[in-house]
Amino acid sequence: EAGVTQFPSHSVIEKGQTVTLRCDPISGHDNLYWYRRVMGKEIKFLLHFVKESKQDESGMPNNRFLAERTGGTYSTLKVQPAELEDSGVYFCASSQKPGRPYEQYFGPGTRLTVT
Amino acid sequence: QQPVQSPQAVILREGEDAVINCSSSKALYSVHWYRQKHGEAPVFLMILLKGGEQKGHEKISASFNEKKQQSSLYLTASQLSYSGTYFCGTGNPFGNEKLTFGTGTRLTIIP
Numbered sequence: 074e075a076g077v078t079q080f081p082s083h084s085v086i087e088k089g090q091t092v093t094l095r096c097d098p099i100s101g102h103d104n105l106y107w108y109r110r111v112m113g114k115e116i117k118f119l120l121h122f123v124k125e126s127k128q129d130e131s132g133m134p135n136n137r138f139l140a141e142r143t144g145g146t147y148s149t150l151k152v153q154p155a156e157l158e159d160s161g162v163y164f165c166a167s168s169q170k171p172g173r174p175y176e177q178y179f180g181p182g183t184r185l186t187v188t
Numbered sequence: 189q190q191p192v193q194s195p196q197a198v199i200l201r202e203g204e205d206a207v208i209n210c211s212s213s214k215a216l217y218s219v220h221w222y223r224q225k226h227g228e229a230p231v232f233l234m235i236l237l238k239g240g241e242q243k244g245h246e247k248i249s250a251s252f253n254e255k256k257q258q259s260s261l262y263l264t265a266s267q268l269s270y271s272g273t274y275f276c277g278t279g280n281p282f283g284n285e286k287l288t289f290g291t292g293t294r295l296t297i298i299p
Contacts, residue, residue, distance in 0.1 A: 077229070106286065115190055116230070116275060118286035129285060164230070174218040174237060174279050177287065179229040 075099065077180035079165050085186045091153040094183045096165030098147070104168040105148050106177060107140060111161040119163075122148060134159075155187045189213045191278050193290035200297050206263040208293045210276030211256075218279035219252055219259040220287055225272040233274075234261065263295070271297045 120130040124145035236252040277287030
């Protein structure tokens, strides 16, 4: 069974540019999460999809961040325009159906550097 | 409020045991443990649920103390492959929602 995949693995952009990160969850997993780890700090929740619906986007920093999940499959996270403080590693995770705590499986992350 | 992990870092020789603690200021419903090696995905180790249910790795054990709002991860007879940063993540009563992670414990195993 393929794991969670993310693309790209690294992205270096200039302040003011736009970047789109993609996540493909494990097939059949309804729950999809985005997290971010800024250098040296904890992994922080950004948002949660159940299928194509946003269940919780309380962790999204501001309106420069836009997440979508087309048809309940893959998800994209767009940052527009990027700022220096957006640098970090963005992780995607997926888990099975809602109803009880299931383990979340993480992707390898996208390292975003904004210069 | 993020859980607090202790110690922040520890260095052990191969074969020694380690205990990593995770304390929360809020009531615990579930605790998820992960290990991350540099540049890789966090790997699921263990989930502990309120009520005593556990699910996870064979060679790693953990405890869940609801009263103390604490969980501990026990690594026995550590191997070189155990090196990495360990994170605990606390869940909420609704399940399948966001995890709130601690700051991590960096474990280094030396030969």
